[in-house]
Amino acid sequence: MAPLPISSIRVGEIEDVQELIKSKPNKVPERFIRDANERGVLVSLKTHLHQPIPVIDLSKLSKSNTHDDFIFEILKLSQACEDWGFFQVINHGIEVNVVDDIEKVAKEFFDMPLGEKKKYPMEPGTVQGYGQAFIFSEDQKLDWCNMFALGVHPPSIRNPKLWPSKPVRFSESLEGYSKEIRKLCKRLLKYIAISLGLKEGRFEEMFGETVQAVRMNYYPPCSSPDLVLGLSPHSDGSALTVLQQSKDSCVGLQILKDNTWVPVLPLPNALVINIGDTVEVLTNGKYKSVEHRAVTNRERERLTIVTFYAPNYEVEIEPMGELVDDETNPCKYRSYNHGEYSYHYVSNKLQGKKSLDFAKILN
Numbered sequence: 525m526a527p528l529p530i531s532s533i534r535v536g537e538i539e540d541v542q543e544l545i546k547s548k549p550n551k552v553p554e555r556f557i558r559d560a561n562e563r564g565v566l567v568s569l570k571t572h573l574h575q576p577i578p579v580i581d582l583s584k585l586s587k588s589n590t591h592d593d594f595i596f597e598i599l600k601l602s603q604a605c606e607d608w609g610f611f612q613v614i615n616h617g618i619e620v621n622v623v624d625d626i627e628k629v630a631k632e633f634f635d636m637p638l639g640e641k642k643k644y645p646m647e648p649g650t651v652q653g654y655g656q657a658f659i660f661s662e663d664q665k666l667d668w669c670n671m672f673a674l675g676v677h678p679p680s681i682r683n684p685k686l687w688p689s690k691p692v693r694f695s696e697s698l699e700g701y702s703k704e705i706r707k708l709c710k711r712l713l714k715y716i717a718i719s720l721g722l723k724e725g726r727f728e729e730m731f732g733e734t735v736q737a738v739r740m741n742y743y744p745p746c747s748s749p750d751l752v753l754g755l756s757p758h759s760d761g762s763a764l765t766v767l768q769q770s771k772d773s774c775v776g777l778q779i780l781k782d783n784t785w786v787p788v789l790p791l792p793n794a795l796v797i798n799i800g801d802t803v804e805v806l807t808n809g810k811y812k813s814v815e816h817r818a819v820t821n822r823e824r825e826r827l828t829i830v831t832f833y834a835p836n837y838e839v840e841i842e843p844m845g846e847l848v849d850d851e852t853n854p855c856k857y858r859s860y861n862h863g864e865y866s867y868h869y870v871s872n873k874l875q876g877k878k879s880l881d882f883a884k885i886l887n
């Protein structure tokens with residue numbers, strides 16, 4: 525994936541929100557204030573309580589379980605991917621200390637003085653390092669969020685200068701965590717293939733050496749949460765995304781369902797999984813990448829650790845033949861190279877599901 529032409533990008537001053545709140549301003553700076561139509565309205569807790577985001581128990585999908593349990597859980601998974609594009613997984617097999625450890629070092633990273641974090645800057649037009657991604661103009665609104673993003677796998681996508689030397693255990697924890705999340709993604713893709721009636725290795729065989737990146741999002745409390753957004757609405761460009769919400773985080777993730785923003789209430793020891801644009805295209809829209817955003821809280825902070833799992837840049841992506849039928853289910857997306865899509869995704873601002881227009885066949 526080629527770098528973006530950095531020199532042509534003028535983004536103005538991007539204030540660091542953690543520093544900003546230290547001075548206890550009585551007003552949120554204009555650049556963070558969203559237009560009325562973008563703000564935190566339309567939230568439905570009622571929908572959530574009646575029909576919560578599906579929970580998939582991965583222990584039911586292990587070999588030692590009964591066939592009936594397996595089939596039931598696969599059907600639940602299929603419905604979750606079709607109706608929600610989001611689900612939480614429990615009994616995922618990742619040890620508590622691995623999950624706790626990454627949370628600890630991520631928190632320690634964001635708690636360091638700004639000068640230390642600025643040693644790893646996310647330069648305008650890039651997506652790795654500390655700062656705000658997806659900002660391309662001086663008048664674009666900013667998210668109430670500090671990000672730290674790194675390419676993890678394969679090693680060729682890493683920028684070693686951006687891997688921090690402090691906290692001292694950061695790199696070791698991230699390596700350990702990423703290995704486990706990688707195994708989880710491989711397992712999930714196997715179950716997703718089965719849920720579609722495909723051979724279990726269908727995705728992995730196509731994906732080659734997969735790409736894995738991590739983004740840590742820190743949302744400090746905001747005195748006017750209704751005026752700002754923690755993270756702008758978007759769908760993820762990955763095949764799958766795994767989101768970990770730190771234990772003491774406030775509720776903040778919302779997904780757009782039937783034109784209503786539905787909050788995702790964290791479950792202890794669960795991970796949130798969502799379908800990315802790549803799986804939407806491969807399944808010809810049967811499983812959808814769903815628009816989501818993060819909101820902030822007046823008193824409480826929020827920290828999330830997000831892994832994007834995607835095919836190799838060399839892979840050609842198009843709806844899988846098994847899921848296309850010229851008569852009853854015609855092909856909805858064109859064929860493209862995943863590296864090109866990654867470039868397109870990271871060179872545009874987050875804007876709902878607009879990135880996928882790149883691949884849509886318009887009638």
Ligand SMILES: COC(=O)C(/C=C/C1=C(C)CCCC1(C)C)=C/O[C@H]1C=C(C)C(=O)O1
Nearest residue numbers: 651657673674675737761762832834866869
């Ligand atoms: C801030 O970054 C992102 O939000 C992001 C970027 C991911 C990446 C890196 C940090 C390193 C290089 C690879 C990659 C572009 C994956 C989001 O990732 C989404 C977008 C695509 C496409 C994807 O696969 O995940």
Ligand SMILES: O=C(O)CCC(=O)C(=O)O
Nearest residue numbers: 739741776777818828830
């Ligand atoms: O922090 C959250 O809750 C949302 C994060 C997210 O959607 C992302 O990083 O892509």
Ligand SMILES: [Fe+2]
Nearest residue numbers: 758759760816
């Ligand atoms: Fe996301």
